Amino acid sequence: MDIEATDVVRLIAQFLKEHRLQASLAVLQRETGVSLCTVDNMDSFKADIVGGRWDAVLASVEQAQVPHDKRVALYEQIVVELAEQRDFGPARALLRQTEPMELLRTIQPDRYLALERLLSRTSFDPQHAYGGSREARRRAIAEELAREVRSAPPSRLLTLLGQAVAWQQQQGLVPEGAPLDLLFGRAQAAAPGEDKAPCRQLATIKFAKKQHPNCVAFSPCGAYLATGSTDGFVEMWSTVSWKVAAELEYQAKSALLMMEDAVACLAFSPSGDLVCAGSQGGRVSVWRVATGACVKRFTVASSHAVSCAAFSKDGSQVLVGFGSALRIYGLHSGSMLKEFQGHTAPVTGAVFSESMGCVLSVSEDGSVRVWDAATAGCVHAVVPGAGQGLLAPAAHGIVALPGAPSDFVVFTKSASVYIVTTGGAVRRTFTATGACKELLAGAVTPNGRYIMAVSSSSTVHYFDADTGAEQTVEAKVPGAEILGMAVHPKLNIAAFFSRDRHIPIWTA
Template sequence: MSTVQSKDTVKLILQFLRENNLHRTLQALEDESSVTLNTVDSKEGLMNDIKNGKWDVVLKQIISLSIPPPQLVDLYEQIIIELVDLNEKGTARALMKRTDAMRWMKENQTDRYIQLEQIFVQPKDMYGQETKEARRNRIAQELVSHISTVPPSRLLTLLGQSLKWQQQQGLLQPNTAYDLFRGVSHVQKAEEDASVTKPYLSIKFPGKKTFAECAVFSPNGQYIATGTVDGFIEIWNYLTGKLRKDLSYQAEDSLMAMDNAVLCLAFSQDSELLVSGSTDGKITVWKVQTGISQRRLSPAHSQGVTSVCFNKDGTQVLSGSYDHTVKIHGLKSGKTLKEFRGHSSFVNAVAFSSDYTRVLSASSDGTVKIWDTKTTSCLHTVTPKTNADLSKGALNPVGGIGSQTVQSIVRVPRNMDQVLICVKSNTLYIMTMRGQITKSYSHHKKTGSDFVSAAMSPQGEFVYGVGEDSSLYCFQTTTGNLLGETKIGDAEVIGLVGHPFSNVLASYDESGHVYFLKA
């Protein structure tokens, strides 16, 4: 990998200071770093100035350059000779007495210095065997060989090229504000909602038996992470479908990994941490930028961990499991802080309410439970029903669906009191934090098309559900109308996730594909 020399970095800064007339800062940095810029905007321009005897212009340019003494002495000697020839002896004597180049000549080429002094008394044969023009040309050639030329504004140009490269690699969204000092993009603003229907990209995991068990977009919209059946966790560029090689550990093929299949993933709110849960009941918290494990909870559950999420400040992890329990773990202590019991089957999804005072859990027992985070008491148990009295917003009683598994819970954007519930049936539901079903969305197909996962658009105007038939269904949130159906693939779909700001969805299936769709 190419490396940047610190001296070159200092030179870029020196050029920036010089071009912006910050001369005192420029001098201070040169003195402190012992680095000089030693560049001119144009070698040809400097050579022409020497050939034409424009000594005032030449001296202004070379004063900040680092030129070997012999070449610098040749230049000053020529200037002094020409000044004497023009009878400007006062100026010529000042250069003889006050310049470092002539002091060097006096100390190291004494005979030459004495001979030069003689021209003030006997100004004859001053140019020797060469003509004035020939001497100027020789001096110009020798002088510029020690000077490099750099196009103007190199620092800003290189920064611009770097940002352009990141955009081309999909590491930076076009027209996105970028914090150069921290090296991060500002959080994107959500796009206006549009119906997602167009597949534009896919990822295929190698091997016939390797596929993603889970996927999640980061809250800042920069990453999508996948966890696979063989235990690997990878961070992807969702615009190109390539691994994020700007993460050094992925560039070196040193991936985050667990001992068994990764069933769930979640980012912290600042997108800096990633938590994973596996089939052996273990939970690991990773630093995204380094790929290093920050905390391992082993075991967090007695059976596989099916769902995880962080609390607001990233100090706790909420988890659900095949062991029927929901837990809150403290990352500092590594201990279980709270435990919620009451489900009679697998817990498939867990989530905090927007104010973190409630915990929600979805289970294969057909229910969604709403818990008090502080006391762990169950406040509501909801069984979504296809015949619910939606107009009255009635609280649904327990037991009405039987074996219809509740698959997932998705927060509703811009309405933090509501969540989208995906039931393995032909209907999706909107539920409040008080356990009321307020809306339903159905494609009305009887068999072979039950929903397995759901997502929402960034602004919450569209509800998406993906069915067993590998079709994506799009509904209008307010009206409940089915707007469209898009066939994604042929294999059975495992999950669906939505980008937090862009009209982008990612669906992953048992064939090892991750499909990306956009509006």
């Protein structure tokens, strides 16, 4: 169904009229050339004309912008009635100072002069002045004007918007009772609240048979959860309905973002405008989230998967890990800008520091390396799990600790989690208690209060970043080990994924 732009203008004009925003209404009609031509109530409008309540009639007619000839006839009637009442001052003002009467003098001077003569006479002949009776002339004018205006239902714009929102609620696009950002068509972004440990299931995202998610990432504003799957698709899911975000037109038309092979990692730019995906085949693609347009594609390596990705602070560069190396690529040129070599096993995670002065990376060799972003030289190398056995446990993730620009949380395939600084120091160690032997995935809550880590027994461990206190919750993920997780940037919501084709969504 096509909607005419003029209809939208009329809806807005009617809204302005109902809320007595007369100056805005006048500007809108003048700038668009679209007349509203409505009255509040047709019966009342006609009754005002027949009853001679001219102040109300003139206000309605001027607002409705009826044709000039009909306005001339109305003003002429009022002048004649004022002459009958011997109220010559207002009659002459109306005749000589109003736009309809000026128009009459220009196009029908004889008719105008007849009114001037009427106002100079000492006697009044109704039959001659009205061409009949005054009441009959009023009724004729009422019928003429009624054909030029319509009575619009009250609050029409708000009614239509309410119906549209109700339909979106039925489709699961917005939740009932949720504050809605009407302009952007989604729930209003929530402000960060107090960190609480997600411990109960909120929803579940299900994938089709023969595929499962390989990676997930929340957008910086929290509106979307991006998933990359084994079939090469990258999909955006609404964090309100936990369904595919239909407000993104390319997804509504099933024109999904796609890579040539399995998606291995995902990252959003800090602004949330771009999403980057790395594949098992060593390729990188960057798309615009709003339109699905591809910004850049390039091949990093044909013999290694792209294991991790991260954007620079301004979104102009992307850091990728593959094999035992890392590279920085410029999005404008697609060219490699820096390469970092030094790890002795595959890189599993990498981030820029807050100042952009350094890059931090972790690897299956168990080390955390701090690199100078300008020279690509390694300035610090630390193995936080050294001394736990013959071989240091592999590190599989690194995330910044909110509120502490120099601190990063490092997750290893052991029972321990570490806070490592940009100065190469291990500032704190958290060790899971009980039967936990290995932590498979981890994340940090929005304000940095809790460090979350999932064990091989599907238990989620929560460490208080300040006190070191630990609590655990059983993660109900049947049939497969959890492969990874992500935490909402503002809310106490966590998403887990595994090979069983389900993404459980937890909340506090």
